[in-house]
Amino acid sequence: MTTTERGSGEDRATEFEQLRSLLFAIAYRILGSVSEAEDAVQETWLRYEGSATRPKSVKAFLSAVVTRIAIDVLRSARVRREQYVGPWFPEPLVDDPYEDPERAAELADSVSMAALLLLERLSPLERAVFVLREVFGFGFAEVSAAVGRPEAACRQLAVRARRHMDSGRPRFEADRREREELAGRFFDAFREGDVAGLMELLAADVHMVGDGGGKAPQFGTGAFGAANVAALLAFVVPRFAEIGGTVEPHSVNGQPGAILRAGDGKVLNILSLDILDGRIQTIRSVINPDKLRHLGPVADAWAVADAANAYRPAPAEEAMPKPGE
Template identity: 75%
Template sequence: MTRTEEFEELRPLLFSIAYRILGSVSEAEDAVQESWLRWECSATRPACAKSFLSAVVTRVALDVLRSARVRREKYVGPWFPEPLLADPYQDPERSAELADSLSMAALLLLERLSPLERAVFVLREVFAFGFPEIASALDRSEVACRQLAVRARRHMDAGRPRFEADRREREELAERFFDAFREGDVDALREVLAADVHMIGDGGGKAPLWGEEGAFGIDMVARRVAVFAPLFTGVGGVVELHEVNGQPGAVLRARDGKILGTWALDILDGRIQAIRTVINPDKLQHMGPVADAWAILREAQRVRRSAEQPHDAQPARR
């Protein structure tokens, strides 16, 4: 097998490691590309390509993360990871760990860890690397890496959600939610929302949102969704059901098929606990052409005003 073939075989794994460390598709792809350059320039051929490249991509991702964290502190409004519609790396033996670690909720918890804790958790808990490999990748002792793993696991277990195990039940609940969304049916929405549900969005100050401060509680969230739905569908918007970061969700598209945003649902105990929307155009570009959300909002407002205007009464016939 050539070097190129070895690298391409491992590319899905490398991207998945980098994405979980960085929470960014574009930055993860850059980290993988940098790993390829270092792999290609290596004077000797490593005994284990997987260990070598996993270590390289982890180090590159950590360097990027340290500078990215400074930028995120200045981010306008809530910061969410760039939505990922499909994980390129699949491992049937670790499918549950891979899916849970990909969720928006889990990635936001990872943001609370130090960069080293985050890297150790991803390598150990998600991808099952041994501590000797992790120690080599991070240039730390095995004892230090084990301590980092304990701290990271404690932080993650304290706040990590436990999603419904039955994928089909989650999908059916998501279908009911988006059916109610399309119809603007408040009562149907209330049937699938948890009492303490919260809805919050990431626009980065670059797109209109229905309140970046978020909506909390079943009544407020149901009303907000029901208000947004007729405006969106009234201008030809389309809701395309799709997994978002391994959880039920949807891609919202404008009339011309361009992407307006993503909605990801956290489902627990047969109810939707959280709705996270991403509409920042910078975070959607990897998915295809992005719609002008401001233009769509202006069109929706014109349509609503037109619908609200009373029609002139017809003159009575003599």
């Protein structure tokens, strides 16, 4: 990569800050982890600050550095994910700092949990090539420099990655406003424990599944079908509300979702919704405390479950599952 004189530290810091949001956006889509993406961006800055020369294209240089760091991190992270307890979901992203109004919807779909889970099926190189080429529109020369592979190889990687993604690509409603309106109705019914209202909004084959990582209570492998999911929600929500829990609708990974807080205001878990054809297809819950710390103080999910178990709205009702059940 062509370089020039080093340039001042102040100039470098300014250039880096202007590109920080892009670098984070690249790293997060490759890694599916907010904390690891932030670490990758910080390491990119340290390398840029310590380099002896100034690249001709700062954007291309920094994008290449953060991509290579992210690829290395992903390779080691894959071993941990294979040993993960229960379903693994990406760390939820509630605020995406990378803004491009002309491509807002496209970028939001590319960072959805459904899309990130599809990216997990790709090799680290395929994932990096897909993110740079298909999401951010980098030319193959830039992609080649970033991943350290010939352009011809990058084109093949892009074709394979695109084929895998297209075969399972999530299809979201085109009208974002309609999605948000439906999500609003869902969370209204959720707060009220309105089983009939929930049933109207759920797809017949809806799936609700949680990521606790063995560090928080969760309902086994989840619930399938509108009746089961609605009944589960109606069972849990009154107890959650009675102990002071709150539901805050919020965009999660560019899709409708919510932040659930315990009575003390601490983050308990994140819900994200996949919506298609006017119905909720998937409800994902991230309750692993390690994946929520970037959002603020995290609640003790076990203590919240115990408090909910102590609530008895009617003698015939049963308690929430105990740890390990």
